[in-house]
Amino acid sequence: MNSKTIVIITSVIFVAITALLIILNKANETAEEKQEAGHPPIEDQPTIGEEDAPISIVEFGDFICPSCKTWGDNIYSQLKEDYIDNGQASFSYINVLFHGNDSVLASLAAESVFKQDPDAYWDFHQAIFDAQPTNQNHNESWVTPETLLEIAQSSVPEIDLEQLEKDILEGLTMDELLIDDELVKRFNVQSTPTIMIDGYLMKEPFNYDAIASFIDKRLDETE
Numbered sequence: 001m002n003s004k005t006i007v008i009i010t011s012v013i014f015v016a017i018t019a020l021l022i023i024l025n026k027a028n029e030t031a032e033e034k035q036e037a038g039h040p041p042i043e044d045q046p047t048i049g050e051e052d053a054p055i056s057i058v059e060f061g062d063f064i065c066p067s068c069k070t071w072g073d074n075i076y077s078q079l080k081e082d083y084i085d086n087g088q089a090s091f092s093y094i095n096v097l098f099h100g101n102d103s104v105l106a107s108l109a110a111e112s113v114f115k116q117d118p119d120a121y122w123d124f125h126q127a128i129f130d131a132q133p134t135n136q137n138h139n140e141s142w143v144t145p146e147t148l149l150e151i152a153q154s155s156v157p158e159i160d161l162e163q164l165e166k167d168i169l170e171g172l173t174m175d176e177l178l179i180d181d182e183l184v185k186r187f188n189v190q191s192t193p194t195i196m197i198d199g200y201l202m203k204e205p206f207n208y209d210a211i212a213s214f215i216d217k218r219l220d221e222t223e
C-alpha cells in the first residue's frame, strides 16, 4: 500500500467517525429534560382543561415578562386549540416574581380573582397580559393597584372589586405567592416562561413543533 492510499483510507475513516459522532450527538439532543424534582403540584393552582386530562402542562410565568406575553399569544393559544380544548392536556400557571413589585402586585390581584372565582381567573390572566405594553421600557412600571382594578373592571366585572382592592393593598393573597415562590425555588426556575410537561422541562419553550411532538409521544405511551 503506498502512502497516498494510506492517507485516503485514513481520511475516509476520519470523516466516517466524525459523521457518526455528529449523528450520536443529535440523537442525545432531546427537546426535553426529565426533572429530578418531578412535576410541580397543581392541585391549588389555576388550571384550565379537563381535570383528568392525561397530560399536564405547567407554565412558570411572570405577568410583567414580555416573553411570557409572546409565549401566551403564540404557543399557549396553539396548545389550547390542539390539546387543551379536546381534553388531552390541562394547563396550570404558577407565578414567578422576577420583576419585583410589579410582579407582586399583578400576582396578588390574579390570586385574588382566582380565590373569588376560578372560572373568572383565565379572563383576568389574559387581560393582564393584553394590558402589558408592547415595546415597554424594562425600568418603567406600568402596574399599579389602579390599573389592575381597571383591568378587572373591564375583564371580570362579576367579581367583588372591593375585595380585590383589599387583597392587593393589604397583600391578603400573599400566602399564595409564597407557595408559588417555593415551587420556583424547588424546581430551580431560572427564566420565564419555564414550561414543564409531566415532569419534563421543555428546553425550547418557543419551539411549538418540539412541544407538540413531545406531547404526541406521551399520548401514544399512555394509550
Ligand code: CA
Residues within 6 Å of the ligand: 044, 045, 046, 093, 094, 095, 111, 176, 177, 180
Ligand atoms: Ca399560584
